[in-house]
Every structure is written in structure tokens, then in C-alpha cells.
Amino acid sequence: EAAPEPGEPRSRPPQQRQPCGEAPGGLAGWECPQAGTALSRERPPVRGGHGGTSGMSHLSAPESSWSSLPRVPAFLQGPRLAAHPTSPPALADGPNDSEKPTGGKSKAELRAERRAKQEAERAQKQAKKAELSQAATAAKPRLTPTEPQSVVKRLPEHVQVDDPAAQRKLAKKLERQQVPLRQDYGTKVNLFSHLHQYSRKKPLTQQMSIPSTVIHPAVVRLGLQYSQGIINGSNARCIALLEVFKQLIRDYSTPPNEELSRDLVAKLKPHISFLNQCRPLSASMGNAIKFLKKEISCLPDTLREEEAKEKLQDTIDKYLREKILLAAEAISRSAFEKINDKDVILVYGCSSLVNRTLCDAHVKKGRAFRVIVVDSRPRLEGRETLRRLVRKGIHCTYVMINAISYVLPEVSKVLLGAHALLANGSVMSRVGTSQIALVSKAYNVPVLVCCETYKFCERVQTDSFVSNELDDPDDLIVLRKGQAQLGGWAENKSLRLLNLVYDVTPPDLVDLVITDLGMIPCTSVPVVLRVKNVDQ
Amino acid sequence: VTQLSNLEEISQITTIQGLRSSLLAAIDTLSRVDSSVAVSSGGELFLRFISLTSLEYSDYSKCKEIMIERGEIFLRKVSLSRNKIAKLCHPFIRDGAQILTHAYSRVVLRVLEAAVESKKRFSVYVTESQPDQAGQKMAKALRKLNIPVTVILDAAVGYIMEKVDLVLVGAEGVVESGGIINKIGTNQIAVCAKAQNKPFYVVAESFKFVRLFPLNQQDVPDKFKYKADTLKTSQNLTEEHPWIDYTSPSLITLLFTDLGVLTPSAVSDELIKLYL
Numbered sequence: 001e002a003a004p005e006p007g008e009p010r011s012r013p014p015q016q017r018q019p020c021g022e023a024p025g026g027l028a029g030w031e032c033p034q035a036g037t038a039l040s041r042e043r044p045p046v047r048g049g050h051g052g053t054s055g056m057s058h059l060s061a062p063e064s065s066w067s068s069l070p071r072v073p074a075f076l077q078g079p080r081l082a083a084h085p086t087s088p089p090a091l092a093d094g095p096n097d098s099e100k101p102t103g104g105k106s107k108a109e110l111r112a113e114r115r116a117k118q119e120a121e122r123a124q125k126q127a128k129k130a131e132l133s134q135a136a137t138a139a140k141p142r143l144t145p146t147e148p149q150s151v152v153k154r155l156p157e158h159v160q161v162d163d164p165a166a167q168r169k170l171a172k173k174l175e176r177q178q179v180p181l182r183q184d185y186g187t188k189v190n191l192f193s194h195l196h197q198y199s200r201k202k203p204l205t206q207q208m209s210i211p212s213t214v215i216h217p218a219v220v221r222l223g224l225q226y227s228q229g230i231i232n233g234s235n236a237r238c239i240a241l242l243e244v245f246k247q248l249i250r251d252y253s254t255p256p257n258e259e260l261s262r263d264l265v266a267k268l269k270p271h272i273s274f275l276n277q278c279r280p281l282s283a284s285m286g287n288a289i290k291f292l293k294k295e296i297s298c299l300p301d302t303l304r305e306e307e308a309k310e311k312l313q314d315t316i317d318k319y320l321r322e323k324i325l326l327a328a329e330a331i332s333r334s335a336f337e338k339i340n341d342k343d344v345i346l347v348y349g350c351s352s353l354v355n356r357t358l359c360d361a362h363v364k365k366g367r368a369f370r371v372i373v374v375d376s377r378p379r380l381e382g383r384e385t386l387r388r389l390v391r392k393g394i395h396c397t398y399v400m401i402n403a404i405s406y407v408l409p410e411v412s413k414v415l416l417g418a419h420a421l422l423a424n425g426s427v428m429s430r431v432g433t434s435q436i437a438l439v440s441k442a443y444n445v446p447v448l449v450c451c452e453t454y455k456f457c458e459r460v461q462t463d464s465f466v467s468n469e470l471d472d473p474d475d476l477i478v479l480r481k482g483q484a485q486l487g488g489w490a491e492n493k494s495l496r497l498l499n500l501v502y503d504v505t506p507p508d509l510v511d512l513v514i515t516d517l518g519m520i521p522c523t524s525v526p527v528v529l530r531v532k533n534v535d536q
Numbered sequence: 537v538t539q540l541s542n543l544e545e546i547s548q549i550t551t552i553q554g555l556r557s558s559l560l561a562a563i564d565t566l567s568r569v570d571s572s573v574a575v576s577s578g579g580e581l582f583l584r585f586i587s588l589t590s591l592e593y594s595d596y597s598k599c600k601e602i603m604i605e606r607g608e609i610f611l612r613k614v615s616l617s618r619n620k621i622a623k624l625c626h627p628f629i630r631d632g633a634q635i636l637t638h639a640y641s642r643v644v645l646r647v648l649e650a651a652v653e654s655k656k657r658f659s660v661y662v663t664e665s666q667p668d669q670a671g672q673k674m675a676k677a678l679r680k681l682n683i684p685v686t687v688i689l690d691a692a693v694g695y696i697m698e699k700v701d702l703v704l705v706g707a708e709g710v711v712e713s714g715g716i717i718n719k720i721g722t723n724q725i726a727v728c729a730k731a732q733n734k735p736f737y738v739v740a741e742s743f744k745f746v747r748l749f750p751l752n753q754q755d756v757p758d759k760f761k762y763k764a765d766t767l768k769t770s771q772n773l774t775e776e777h778p779w780i781d782y783t784s785p786s787l788i789t790l791l792f793t794d795l796g797v798l799t800p801s802a803v804s805d806e807l808i809k810l811y812l
Contacts, residue, residue, distance in 0.1 A: 338751065338755075413751065446751035446752060448751075508786075511713075512713070512749060512751065517808075518747075519712065519749045520712070520804055520808070521712065521713045521714065521749075521785070521801065521804050523801035523804065524801070524804040524805060524808065527804070527805045527808055528808070531808065
């Protein structure tokens with residue numbers, strides 16, 4: 001910023017207000033967050049400046065200094081405005097900048113009127129947004145109202161563990177919701193210090209009184225099942241979550257003077273935070289929660305409470321049935337076309353979809369193929385797959401992941417499950433999947449991924465570091481001949497144990513994605529997302 | 537497609553389902569006689585195109601009229617599509633270019649014709665394309681257009697690739713992944729072109745888009761690989777020579793269709809729009 005005036009924060013509002021002044025639609029985006037997302041898509045050229053990291057600091061100052069607007073008139077002279085040509089927002093509004101100096105006093109009057117109007121509207125909005133947490137720095141809360149407009153989304157809390165400000169905000173939020181904050185355990189590897197690392201031996205329930213007044217007991221039980229690893233796998237977790245939410249809705253009763261559509265969403269928030277603290281939410285769970293929140297907030301006001309609750313439970317059932325159960329059936333049928341007699345199929349870990357496809361192909365359609373199950377420590381999920389397949393009579397071989405280059409020459413195709421499919425076509429799945437895809441590509445073996453469309457996310461990730469999950473490092477401790485290798489890892493200052501849960505496979509390593517909408521190449525995932533958004 | 541639209545006109549059946557099943561039967565018979573990818577995909581798309589109307593009108597005879605109209609529109613679109621493609625593709629042929637093409641394709645012929653009309657000078661290498669010597673037929677047609685043409689052996693593709701500026705082939709079918717199904721030998725040419733960094737262009741009409749997703753050569757259904765009578769008469773298919781092969785999308789630079797100039801990954805987007 002070239003401007004050397006002492007009143008620098010004050011001189012920014014005029015320049016920042018131009019976008020709002022010239023584009024009243026931008027303000028409308030504030031009032032209706034849902035419409036705002038549509039608007040933000042139309043306005044990237046203008047909002048782009050706001051989204052950049054340097055732009056964020058520009059944004060913070062004017063928003064907080066709007067209360068200083070009455071003092072601004074003295075500074076509404078052309079030269080000062082022209083002194084800020086370097087900032088990105090000003091670039092977008094370049095033509096406006098040059099207009100202002102020639103306008104003169106009449107423009108200042110118009111601006112004053114507009115300012116008064118905006119003040120009134122802002123006061124209204126403040127009242128509505130009273131629930132938003134006002135953190136110590138005035139900057140951060142001001143960011144949230146403009147979130148619908150900015151193209152860059154704020155980073156979620158669970159990948160900002162090394163940012164003390166974000167953690168303080170989280171702690172305050174949890175305190176307000178009366179959900180205990182789970183402590184991290186053990187030293188983390190530097191590359192992953194931005195992620196949480198919890199210990200299974202210290203479940204969250206030790207920090208709260210049971211029965212809890214805020215959290216429904218079914219949710220407490222679910223949280224415990226998640227954190228102890230009793231319920232595993234993205235489909236299982238999502239189904240369990242939806243069943244528990246159904247229970248929650250059944251037991252919910254609207255307090256007097258409250259709207260069910262608004263109050264229920266507010267009541268769900270502490271439960272979601274609690275589950276998040278027990279174990280970070282999976283992409284499937286995130287999408288299901290988004291869907292549920294939308295359904296609840298779109299409930300018509302005319303319904304009685306009982307009817308509304310019935311309707312909600314029906315929609316949850318429908319979602320479960322269509323997106324998970326029927327989708328599995330459709331995927332099994334499509335994938336069956338790709339399984340031929342005398343095939344040797346390689347599978348990794350334990351995926352409910354892949355198991356179902358193979359069992360259906362063998363039992364119902366009688367295809368003759370054999371399976372190589374690849375497994376890896378410390379979860380050893382392949383053993384569960386092995387158990388299920390052998391019980392159906394499928395011929396199986398079991399190897400550990402270090403042996404894949406030994407078995408791949410005899411494999412005809414690789415069938416993998418997915419935790420989520422990202423918007424750039426990358427596949428997020430259990431750690432080890434990208435390794436299998438890489439080696440298969442080197443051996444020219446086609447890689448097929450099975451994934452339902454409800455697991456498709458708008459996120460984009462090119463590596464496995466940015467957003468991941470760290471599991472309990474104590475899982476890596478091995479008991480051999482009565483001695484726990486690596487048992488004393490915490491005492492050794494230069495030793496860190498890393499137990500990653502997910503990894504990201506780039507789209508060029510995957511040949512085909514089988515979804516309930518059919519077979520698509522990995523690069524068509526954004527099209528499906530677009531079609532889905534249009535449907536909704 | 538002409539046959540199908542004729543059948544539609546003469547059909548006496550009074551229900552939409554009946555008409556649909558008779559059309560399906562006709563497509564079946566056609567496929568049994570000439571099992572090419574284009575016939576099956578063209579037939580399916582024709583069926584979808586005309587049956588889109590069936591939801592709107594309750595009066596059957598009116599509906600039938602509309603369907604016949606749409607059938608004619610479809611036919612006209614198909615014949616116009618080649619001109620559209622030629623208009624899109626000929627700017628990519630620069631003056632003085634050396635083009636390599638494979639076997640006999642009417643779309644490629646039309647593109648080269650358009651290039652000649654826009655006063656470009658270029659020369660063409662055509663592969664002989666055994667076992668039916670389709671390359672000779674192509675060479676004859678090109679000589680009529682006064683284009684200097686050389687017929688080369690199928691085995692000489694690797695040899696000639698360094699001299700060539702671009703490769704232009706037609707397609708019998710375009711699959712969901714963006715790959716193509718074409719006369720046997722296309723895959724080799726694509727691999728050589730990729731190795732020498734030469735652009736590999738495919739020209740195909742949109743009715744050739746088919747809902748197949750082969751993972752490798754083996755995955756292409758037998759009914760496309762071999763001629764219909766071979767399938768009926770032969771005992772052991774492994775002794776027969778396949779007539780087509782599958783070229784994977786990673787080897788293709790661009791596809792020119794009447795829907796526009798597409799990259800292989802965009803083909804799936806178009807297919808989703810067409811079929812979903």
C-alpha cells in the first residue's frame with residue numbers, strides 16, 4: 001500500500017465499498033447465505049481480490065471500520081482513492097477509481113446516503129448474526145459474513161491444529177456448546193503437525209459427566225464406537241450416524257416459542273461437534289449432515305411437530321435407501337459387467353462395496369474368478385475381507401502390501417473402494433491405495449474404483465498432506481516374543497510414529513470409476529457434481 | 537438409420553411400446569447382418585431421440601407424426617454433421633503439412649476435401665490397411681481430389697512417423713472414456729505418434745458415441761471385433777483376425793465432432809449429457 005496517511009484504515013473503506021456500492025447483489029448475498037453461494041460463483045473476478053491472503057487483510061480493516069464511516073466524508077477526495085491502485089480489489093474497480101475524482105461533492109452526498117442505508121442494513125444483519133462468535137481480533141468474525149461471497153473457503157478447524165488462534169476459537173465454541181475438547185496425544189511428525197492425533201486409551205467420555213445434559217446418550221454411544229474403532233468404514237459410519245439422527249429426531253420436542261426448522265439445526269450442532277471430537281467426520285458423513293440440515297431448514301412452517309418429525313424420518317430413510325443401499329445394488333450390477341471368467345482380481349483392505357460386488361458376482365451370477373486380497377498393518381482390514389469372501393466360497397489368496405509387485409503380473413484387474421471422490425477426480429481412500437494404483441499402472445493392470453455418488457465432495461486435494469487423519473500412534477507398537485518393539489517411543493526425543501489413515505490417488509492412475517450413475521472416467525467427476533447440484 | 541426411419545413410417549402398430557419394440561427388433565436384425573459399432577450406436581441414439589417425444593403427447597397418431605418428423609431431422613443432422621466436422625477440422629491442417637491417415641474413412645475424406653477447397657497444399661500417406669486393402673480405396677479417392685498420396689505398408693508406420701506432421705483418422709465408435717474403436721492398426725499408429733510427439737486427431741460424428749467402456753483390447757465385445765457371419769460360422773474365435781482395435785484416450789490429442797472440438801475427457805461429459 002502506497003498510502004502513507006495516518007488514517008490508513010479509514011481510507012480503505014471508500015475503495016472497499018466500491019464493490020458493494022456498485023454491486024448491490026453482493027449485499028444481497030449477505031442476507032441469504034444460500035443464494036450467496038450462487039452469487040459468489042458469478043462474481044469471482046470481483047471477489048477474487050478479497051479471497052487472496054493479502055486481500056483478506058484488506059477485507060478485515062474496512063469491515064471493522066464501517067463503524068467509523070461517519071468520519072469518512074473528509075477523506076472522500078479523489079487523490080486518496082487514486083493512491084490505492086495496487087490493491088487487488090481496486091484493480092477490479094479501476095474504472096470506478098478514475099470516475100470518483102471527477103464526480104466531486106455530489107458523489108460524496110450520494111455516497112453518504114448509501115452509507116446510511118448500508119449502516120441500517122448492517123445493524124439488521126448484526127442482530128441476526130448475534131450467535132456468531134466474536135473472537136478477540138475484530139478481523140476474523142467479519143470474515144464470516146462475507147464467506148458466501150469469497151471464492152476461497154475458510155480452512156476447516158481440523159487442519160489448523162498448529163494455529164493457536166483457530167484452536168482458541170474452537171475451544172470457545174465447544175465451551176459454549178458444552179462439548180469437551182479432546183486433547184492431542186504424543187509428538188507429531190512435523191509435516192502433519194496441523195492435524196489432530198488422539199489416543200484410543202483416552203476416549204472423550206472420560207472428560208464428561210454421564211448422563212450428559214446436552215448430548216443425547218445414543219450420540220455418546222456412537223461417538224465412543226467411532227473413537228474405539230468399533231464402527232469402521234465410511235458406509236457403516238454414515239448409516240450409523242443417520243440411524244442415530246433418526247433417534248434424535250424422535251426424541252426431540254420443540255421448546256415453546258421456537259421454530260422446529262431452526263431450533264433442531266441448532267440442537268444438532270453440539271452433537272456434530274461431539275462426534276467430530278471423537279473422530280473427525282468422514283466425507284460421507286459430512287455430505288449426509290449437509291443434506292439433513294438442508295432438509296430441516298426447508299421444512300414448511302405449516303406442519304405440526306409430529307408431521308414434521310415423521311417427514312424428516314422418511315427423508316432420512318429415503319436417503320439411506322437410495323444413496324447407499326440401492327446405489328450399492330446398482331454398482332454391483334455395473335461392476336459385474338467388468339468381471340469375466342478366469343479373472344484374477346486384486347482387492348485392498350475392506351470395502352463394503354467391493355465385497356458386495358464380488359459376492360454377488362460369485363453367488364448370484366456364478367462367475368468363476370479368483371481374488372488376491374492385499375492387506376497392510378496396523379489395521380489388517382484385509383482379514384475381514386478374506387473372512388467374508390471365503391465364507392461365500394470364493395478362491396482367495398492373501399498377501400501383505402509389500403508383495404504386490406510379486407503378484408501383479410498375474411492380476412487381470414484391480415478393484416478398489418473409496419472413502420471420497422474429490423472434485424478434481426482424485427480418489428481419497430485408505431492409506432496404501434495410491435501405492436497399489438501406482439504399481440498397477442506400472443504393470444499396465446486396469447484400476448477400477450467403486451464409489452457411490454453421495455461420497456463425491458467439492459473439495460480439491462492434490463496431495464495426502466493437506467487434509468488427512470492421524471490415528472493412534474500406539475497402534476504401531478508390535479509385540480514380538482513378549483517384547484513390545486517401539487514401546488518406549490515417547491521417551492525418545494528423535495522418534496516419531498506416524499499412523500496415517502487416508503491417502504489421495506491422482507486421477508491419471510485410475511482407469512474407471514463405477515458409480516450408481518454408471519461407469520465414468522475419473523475426469524468426469526466434476527460433471528457428476530454439477531449435475532447433482534442442478535438436481536438439488 | 538434411413539432403414540429405421542422408413543420402418544417407422546410404414547409401421548401399422550398403434551402403441552408406442554409396440555413401435556419401440558419393432559424398432560428394437562429391426563436394429564437387432566441390422567446388427568446381426570452387419571455388426572459394426574456405428575450401427576449399434578446410431579440405432580440406439582435414433583431410438584432415444586425419437587422416443588423423447590413419447591412423453592409429451594397423448595394422442596398416438598399425432599405422436600407418430602412428430603416421431604417421423606424427428607426421424608427426418610435426425611437423418612438430416614447426420615448428413616450435415618460431416619460438413620460441420622470438416623469446417624472445424626481443416627484449419628488444423630497447415631499449408632505444406634504431411635498427413636498420415638489409416639484405412640478408408642469418409643469423414644477424413646470430407647475434411648481433406650474442405651482443406652483443398654480452402655487452397656491448402658499438403659500430401660497424404662495412407663496405410664494399406666490389410667486385410668481388405670481399404671487404404672487403396674482411400675488413395676484412389678484422394679487422387680481424384682488431386683492430393684499427392686503415397687500408400688505405405690502397415691508395418692512402415694514407425695518408419696514414416698518422423699516425416700509426418702499430424703495423424704488424422706476416422707472412428708467407427710467413440711467410447712465413454714474418450715478412446716476410439718477403429719480399424720485394426722489404429723492403436724499402433726497412435727502409440728508411434730505418441731512416442732514421437734505427433735498430434736493424433738480423430739474425426740467422428742456424434743452418433744458414433746457409444747456406451748461402452750473397454751479397459752483393454754480384450755474388453756471390447758466380440759460382436760464388434762469380428763464380422764457377423766464369422767461369429768456365426770467359426771468354431772474357435774482365437775483363430776480369427778479381429779477387424780477393429782481400441783485406442784486409449786491417453787494417446788488421442790483431440791476429437792473433432794459435430795458437437796465441437798473435444799478433448800478425450802470431454803467426451804464423457806457429452807455422453808452424460810446425451811444419455812442421462
